[in-house]
Amino acid sequence: DVQMVESGGGLVQPGGSLRLSCAASGFTFSGYWMTWVRQAPGKGLEWVANTNEDGSEKHHVDSVKGRFTISRDNTKNSLSLQMNSLRAEDTAVYYCARGKAIIDCWGQGTLVTVSS
């Protein structure tokens, strides 16, 4: 079965850093675009970043450019999101997702809370 499991979330102070990871299994990871989507408490879904099959192309939403970096390791079937200079408004559940433009599979999410 296709499965994606996120980890790395937690409580961090404003200005701090976190690295989220997503372990993928059950499909040929290197054959898919991969995406991070977040959802702030009580809000809708927001696209954060995506990367193409070999990691050579990356896109980030303007609000995280220069602070977040998406990356992947196809040898480990792993997707990551390095988050620096975190702000209160980055508080959200972060989902690892498969696809570009249209997502066909989602992880269960990991909660990031930015608070002092």
Added chain:
Amino acid sequence: QSALTQEASVSGTVGQKVTLSCTGDSNNIGRYGVGWYQQISHGAPKTVMFGNSLPPGIPDRFSGSKSGTTASLTISGLQPEDEAHYFCSTWDNRLSVQVFGGGTKLTVL
């Protein structure tokens, strides 16, 4: 304000047919396929429509369509377990971002 516009809420009775809409423009829905995602009680989203295709395991009472810059998700024969928030999304060629609708809360009466 979301790039894609969805109804805030829709309701229907068991067995009824309901249609949810998602309106964009020529840079997004007018150019690319649309995904629809179901989210029950703030759990993880689940894809219920992938373009015009039904993902494995999704009941065939769900169907999708698109006309110009508006996409639609139709649920024929509404069931209590369909009560959820539904989000649409696609790529926006002008903004170079994936865009989401604000979501529709579907209530089954």
